[in-house]
Amino acid sequence: MRFTSFVLWTTLSLSGLALPAQPTPAPTATIPADLPTGERWLRHFREDLLPFWNVPAAWGTPRGDFPTFRGNDGQAVDWAKPPAELAEALGWIKEQFSREYVRMKSRQTYFYGVAYHLTGDPKMLELARDGATFIRRRALDPQTGSAVSYWEQGVPKPEMLARTTQDLAYAQLGLAMYYYLTRDEATLRDIRKLKRHIFSQYWNPEWQALRWVKKESPDGEHLRQELVAQLDQVNAYLLLLTPILPPADRREWAADLKRLAQVMVRDYHDADRHLFWGSLHDPAQKQLGSRHTDFGHTAKAYWMLERIGRLTSEQPLIDLATTGAKAVLKQAYLPDSGTWGSRLRPDGSVGTGKEWWIYAELDQLAATLALTDPAQTAPLPRTAEFWFKRMVDPVHHEVWGGTGGAPGFEPWQGPKIHQWKSGYHSAEHALVGYLTAQALHRQAAILYFAPPSAKALLRPYVFEGSATTRTSLPLPGFPGRRKVAVTFTALK
Template sequence: MSQDMTQQLIAAARRMETWIRDQALPLWQKVGFDPEFGANYERLLPDGQPDLEAKTRVRVQARQAFFYAAAFHRGWCPEGQKLATGLLNFVHQHAAHPTAGGGYTHLLDKHFTVIDSKQDLYDHAFFLLANAWCYRAFGDEAALREAEKLVAHFDTAFVADYGGWIEGDYAYACRRQNPHMHLFEAFLALYDATGEAKWLARVGELFALFQSRFFDPQQQVLLEFFNDDWTRCADERGDIVEPGHMMEWVWLLDWYSRRSGRPVKRYTDALYNKALEIGVAKSGLLFDSVMPDGRVLDHNKRCWGLTEFIKANLVQIRAGDPNATERAVKGVEDLFTYYLCASTPGSYVDQRGADDEVVVDVAPASTLYHLIVLAMELLDHCETYKS
């Protein structure tokens, strides 16, 4: 890696930090909260104002609690502790499940009244992550106790045969790797926050599921949709590949390896190289979904996929890939060119189309989770990895 390219990566990391600290945080603190309930709005409109008509996913409160806890921990948001704990308190008061004995509901109307009380595994993964970070950032013992209770709840309520957990307390068409990926992340966050080996053991259980079910060694791809026994779906869902998730697993597996000592390079290299081959458009953005043979299923390109691509490149830099630094630098440049380019500073475009045109111009609050993790990973990489 050239010294010039290293300096460009450091500059890219600082650019992300500046955007989070000086643009995103001031904007979302100013317009992102409902003044009566203290809940976070679901999204901002193109003019930078909140969408007051939108329904609100309960998990958005958890993702935003994580966002503010992480920002506080970095020294970017002195109000972060108050904001994060306020969001989780709102959920406890207004969106806790009334009869399940634990956990949360799924959807609120524009008045922040529950309109869908189903319990969803994916949602709960983010509450686990938020509580892990509230403990890490603030030393909040209540958050750690809540994390313990949540795990006990879905161990009982979402118990499944063949490993992992079911999708939730509702009828579903197939099982997904995606909630398990985010539980993998949440358990790693709990381990980092507490140092308790039981959380790393949980990650190890999910790593085994990744090895045996999610990863297809013949096609070198990550599978998404499965039957109850974790066999791949026989219909077209069984062939869907999301390049962004493949890149996200590169980052997660590397994180797990650094904590556990388990070798993962055969998986990270395979996922990275295959996603690079079949999932990246000419512009450098990632397609939302493709087939294992590279046929594009969905030509749209969400913002979050690019954040995961940049994080995967950081892993590959550390693994010695001579081209990964250049790809990471270009990825950050593309992020600002295509997504962090809204007319309101601190907002963003969510999705680009087949010709990289804007197709979704609202800014979902949930994307901030991806953006702040990227900023932290870039800064940590530049701080610790010297070449």
Template sequence: MLVPTYDTQRLIDEAISPDIWMEHLGDLLKFWDREEAYTLQGGLFPTYRSNEGALINKNNLPEEIKAALDNTDTKGLVELDKNFIRSHSRQTYAYGIAFHMTGKEKYLHLCRKGAMALIEAMDGNYGMHVTRDVISGEGDITRAQRTSQDLAYGLTGLGMYYFLTHDQSVLHRIIQIKDYIFNVYMDDGRGYLTWYPKYTKDPDVQIVAQLDQLYAYMLMLTPSLPEPYKSIWKKDMKKIVDILITQFYSEKYKFFWGVENESTTMTLGTDHTDFGHSVKTFWVILKVGELLGNPFYIDFARPKIDKILKEAFIEKTGSWARRFDENGNLDIDKEWWILAELDQAAEILSIHDPSYYAYLNKTHRYWLDKMVDYENGEIWHMVDGKTDKPVINYPKIHNWKNALHSFEHVLFSYMTASRVKGKAFKVYYALPEWEKASHYNVAPYMFFANVVNIDKKEKADLPDNNDIYCVTYNSLH
């Protein structure tokens, strides 16, 4: 088979510019920067709003909510009596990304508002509630039914606020919940993090119970942690990567099984066995390898990301597929987070090899042309691969879809576009008065880069009398 050759300079010239990705941030904020989105409802940001952004009126449900409730595939995405911690946490994260990219203090305060609500949702010495009643705000009390994945995503919003501010009082809460997760769910006898607390003896072995500890908070936070936490977390990250490789990796298919509890689940077309979970696992392992200075993880992940990109790319439409179905055929429907993860994996590889823009120059445009709701903002959950039209029974937000993937996608795209175009880029932090920004204590999200300039801006109205810093980087890696 001939290896394709590319005019690399042409690919770079045709790549979407960082300015366009900054504009795309506005496409997302059109949905999230409105009072209905950030007015607390039972102590949390509302999990459910209409595709137009309005709060849900149970006496006059929008068509997409009706369609979701009438379809067996999507009915579980809508539980209108509850707000979900993971959704609130992801929205908190999104406001943090908006501040990180723009420096607008409004978004920092919304991120703090979300973080404080997450602290209020903590359950004493038992981690964090998973849901709260929409009206009363009463939290769930079934600790045995809280999954390790839900608790991990509860840390996403807190983690983003700490990443931006280095607020030590928030760090204390993060450490408390992280330790709870590892004490209650890490079963050394079985060799993995359990889905439900290990004392329940639940048989499920879920890849996301492991993976999302890394993805939801550890990879983002570990570089900014003080000792001894940084060293402890690095050891735990290595432990999780080893679990992922030994327990979930398929040498035959060169991707990861989603569930590993019995041989019948280790087949194509089953839950969490898709291009999204596999490519995310590989790029997370690659980034952990870079953070730990572990070349084995990097060398393990990089060629397998390349293989998945080749398999998932649909040349005819310039887009990504979701997975192989149970018959080994490509499922060409477009699920928003899988497209985001495949783009991000290609962007990571493009940092050192711009030829990956042979994919990205097409998949980026598919994202911007087909996945964005330009009228009301945000990204469609599902687009039909044959018609390129949104699938109505998947509401634009629900108890599993919020702002996390769309905002991470725009940040990755902005920074990597700056890299491929040879341009510097700016991001913002708000550090306490006693801690000045330097290349030792700030980094652009999950990446490393060269600090070109640090400019101290105005004071932020935060408890630690924080200074807002604009940090200019280049040479992203």
């Protein structure tokens, strides 16, 4: 069944044809009465997340040079006497204290973009602009279009073709959110240039896939075949921007989305197990419990494939992704605790510990599927309750990196912000939670944009929807732009 669908989809794609999306069947299930409302998700964003990021210690010097590391109380780090969570951090975190990562500045830029998107506060858009400006001026190479991965004691590293495609994708994340909100043409020019660099320099004709790095090295990094080299191009910028680009760009980017979808299904997807393998270059990694073989990468891959299918009207891809997504959600849900597990252990059992980003991806996937199949809402009241009550730091805000396993699920007391954890996943979780909750409760969702014209094509994030009303006001601090509030209904 999987082989037939994939061959049919690939054949149609390569011939330049596309199957029309089939009509969505009328929902037959009802949503739980205690499914969190959109207002609950907005309150979570305003009260639990935003206070951690809306403080001077988070803004950087100059503003926009957002720090990779801060204390769990949100304060700047005194490296002569770091707080306990950093002094006692795991080795892989401590060994990179001397680095400032572009991907983390980009993720924080994204956070402020979401903050404006949900609240309409111009000060949040100013912070997003500060982050985007810093990345464009300091991290991007005007000659090649590449992006620095990190600065180590002020020195940009590594050399150009030793940078990973994952880091290059995440350099785009904050820029993409800023363009999505503002339609700033200068930002789009830099996004295009970096995207061309990635696909021209890192596409491997032999593999018909993106490389991890291009520069050959004795340690074999250039031979690594990684799911995230493909997947993170999609979720960081391609999917969000493709439908709002000028027509020529839209056609090219849609073709690239299809290409990457084919790579992920052809090379990394295990249809029998309903998972995606994290890497291919080491046969020892193609087993349960291996690096990046977890519910988070699998959920994100299925979510992205389902969204690509809808955007490009590829019904076989929608079917493949939906079937696999429902299976992995069923595997990941732990009914005794009403929570999501993080991965399958080597023996096939479900690991009960929590990782913040994996938990968020599973919630987002279930909520998206529920738009056409309300039965998928069944776990969401309990998974959301756990998130609000156990994952949030009630004193200093934001969310913990995760928890231990059953029965206690005690929060990890390690750093809440480091070289891989910022506000990206928690902000997207709240945004998707708000949009889908409003739709499932049959309420309109309001989002704020900042285009030059109120007539711009505006969409509700990675979803489709009907823009029923728009209001347009001057936007303080942004000459020539409007504060446009859009009411969306019929989310799908």
